[in-house]
Amino acid sequence: MRKKRVITRGTVGRTATTKPCPKCQRITLHKDGMTPSGKQRWTCNPSKQHCYTTTNPDAPYRDQKGDAQEPDSNPRFARKLSGIKRFVITSAQNATPLHMDFFNSLRNYCDFNDAELVVIPLRYKNATSRWTASQENAEVWLTELAPAERTKYLYNQRKKLNENLVLVADVKTQPTAGLPLSRFDSLTAGESGIIGHTKLQMKTIPVPAGRYPKLLTTTGACTVKNYTDTKAGKVGEFHHSLAAVVVEIVGKKFFIRHVNATSDGSFIDLKHEYTASGVAQAPPALALVFGDTHRAFIDKKVEEATYGPGGMVDTLNPEHLIFHDLHDGYARNPHHRQDPFNEIAKRWADLHKVEKEVRDDVAWLVKAVGKRKGIVVPSNHDNFFARWILDSDWRRDPDNASFYLETAKIMVDSVRMTESGMSRVDPFTYWVNQWKGDAPIRCLSRDESFTLGGIELSLHGDVGPNGSRGSRNNLKRIGVKTIVGHSHSPGIEEGCYQTGTSTPLRLEYNSGPSSWLQAHVILYANGKRAILPIIDGHWCFDATQK
Numbered sequence: 001m002r003k004k005r006v007i008t009r010g011t012v013g014r015t016a017t018t019k020p021c022p023k024c025q026r027i028t029l030h031k032d033g034m035t036p037s038g039k040q041r042w043t044c045n046p047s048k049q050h051c052y053t054t055t056n057p058d059a060p061y062r063d064q065k066g067d068a069q070e071p072d073s074n075p076r077f078a079r080k081l082s083g084i085k086r087f088v089i090t091s092a093q094n095a096t097p098l099h100m101d102f103f104n105s106l107r108n109y110c111d112f113n114d115a116e117l118v119v120i121p122l123r124y125k126n127a128t129s130r131w132t133a134s135q136e137n138a139e140v141w142l143t144e145l146a147p148a149e150r151t152k153y154l155y156n157q158r159k160k161l162n163e164n165l166v167l168v169a170d171v172k173t174q175p176t177a178g179l180p181l182s183r184f185d186s187l188t189a190g191e192s193g194i195i196g197h198t199k200l201q202m203k204t205i206p207v208p209a210g211r212y213p214k215l216l217t218t219t220g221a222c223t224v225k226n227y228t229d230t231k232a233g234k235v236g237e238f239h240h241s242l243a244a245v246v247v248e249i250v251g252k253k254f255f256i257r258h259v260n261a262t263s264d265g266s267f268i269d270l271k272h273e274y275t276a277s278g279v280a281q282a283p284p285a286l287a288l289v290f291g292d293t294h295r296a297f298i299d300k301k302v303e304e305a306t307y308g309p310g311g312m313v314d315t316l317n318p319e320h321l322i323f324h325d326l327h328d329g330y331a332r333n334p335h336h337r338q339d340p341f342n343e344i345a346k347r348w349a350d351l352h353k354v355e356k357e358v359r360d361d362v363a364w365l366v367k368a369v370g371k372r373k374g375i376v377v378p379s380n381h382d383n384f385f386a387r388w389i390l391d392s393d394w395r396r397d398p399d400n401a402s403f404y405l406e407t408a409k410i411m412v413d414s415v416r417m418t419e420s421g422m423s424r425v426d427p428f429t430y431w432v433n434q435w436k437g438d439a440p441i442r443c444l445s446r447d448e449s450f451t452l453g454g455i456e457l458s459l460h461g462d463v464g465p466n467g468s469r470g471s472r473n474n475l476k477r478i479g480v481k482t483i484v485g486h487s488h489s490p491g492i493e494e495g496c497y498q499t500g501t502s503t504p505l506r507l508e509y510n511s512g513p514s515s516w517l518q519a520h521v522i523l524y525a526n527g528k529r530a531i532l533p534i535i536d537g538h539w540c541f542d543a544t545q546k
Contacts, residue, residue, distance in 0.1 A: 078156075081155075202490070212252075256483045259530070287523040288320075291499040320375055483523065489516055
C-alpha cells in the first residue's frame, strides 16, 4: 500500500525569509508548510495581517488576469491631517493630465484661505487614452508635478476629519460609475462621508431623531476628461466635473459645499472668485434658492442665518430670491380633515384662520425680499389654498366663511375657456399680488419657465415627467439643469440640485429616521451651483466666529 504523505502546516514564529513580500514589499514572509506538490508555502505576516500567500518569494504580484504588476502598483499616500480647520478635497484619475488652470486655482484658494489641498487618486483602465496608449493602466498621478509635490497633495487613506465626518480616500470608485455613492450609505457608520469621484453626487442619509445630520458626497476631479469611446466612457465624460469639495471644521461641526469650475479653471466660492492667476471679489450671485420656507413654521435660527446681518443674503448679494412652499397652509391643511385634535390645537394657537395666514405670508415675503427680486415658485403647499376652496364647505367653517366666499367669487370671475381647456386664477397668487404693494415679487404659474444662467428655477419638484411624482432621479433625466425643492432632503443627481428645508428638522408629519437637512442652493454669476447646508444656525466657518 502506498504510504500517505502528511502535510505539515506552519505556525507563527517559524523561520522567516529575508526576501520581501511581492505585494507589500515588507520583510515579513514566513514558512507556512508545504503544498501537495511539495513546494514551500509562504505567508506574509500571519500574526497581524494576511496580505499575500505564495510559494515563491521571488514571484511578482499578479492581478486577477494574471498580468504582472510593479511592486509599488498600489502605493500608500498619507500625511498628517489632524488640526486642520479647512480642507479642499478633489480627485485625480491615473495616467491623466491635470487641468493645470483649475489646479492652480485650487492652490490659490488654499493659500488665500489657509486650507489643505487633498487629492484622492482614482484608477481607471483606458485602452483608448491618447496619453497612455502603451501603458493604459499606469499607476501614476499628477505627473506634471515634481515627485515631492505629488506626495504633498495625494492621499489614499481613511481619515476622520472630526467626530462626524470621514474622508473615505481608501476606496477607488470607477470614474464611469453612474451612481458613485451607491451602497455606501452605511460604510461610514453614523458619520458623514466624502468619496473621491469625477462625477458630483450628494445625498443625505436618514438618521434617528437627535442625531447629527449625515450626508455623503463625491468630490469632482482636477484632471481632464480621459475616457474610453464606449457607452459607459462617453456617459462618464459627459458628467465629468472640474470640482472639489470645501470642508470647514468647527469642533464637532463641519460645513461642506462644492466649488465647480468653468472650462478655464476658475470658480466662485461665496464672496470670491479664484483663477489660476489670483483671487478677486466675485460678482453678485444670480439667485439664492431657499429650502422650503413654510413661513408659519420657519426655524428662527435658519431665518437669522439667511436674512440676518452677515447671513447668506447679506454676504452673497443675490439678485433674485427664489421661494418654495412659501405658504404652509396649516390653517386648512387637507391632511388634518380627520383629526379633530389638530383643529382644537389650531384654535388655541390662533392658527385656524386662512386669511390671517396668507396675510402674514405676504407681509413676511415683502420684508424678506426688500429691494431684490423675489420669485415665488408654485408648490404643493401653496396649492393647499386652492384645494381648500375646491374641497371644503364654507357653511361648516364660520371663522373662514367670508374669506372663502370672497376668494371663490374671484376664482369664478376669472374662469376662461382656452384652446387647451379651462383656465382660472390661482388664489394664493391672486392675494400675493393684491397685498404685496410695490415690492418686486413675481409669482410663477404652473408650467411657466424661469431660467437664470441656463438653470431652470420654476420647478418645485413635486411633479415629475408626464405628471409622475417628482424626484431628483426622474428630474435629472429631462435634459435641463434644474434647482428644485419639495423633499426637504438636499442632494445632487447629475443636472438636478435639490434644496433642503427652512423649518425645524422635525415637524408633526415626519416621524422615524429622517434625511431632512436645512440647506439652500446658491446660483453663482458663472452659472455654477452649490448646496449650502445650515448646521445649528450657522452656514459657514466665518458665521461661527461672530
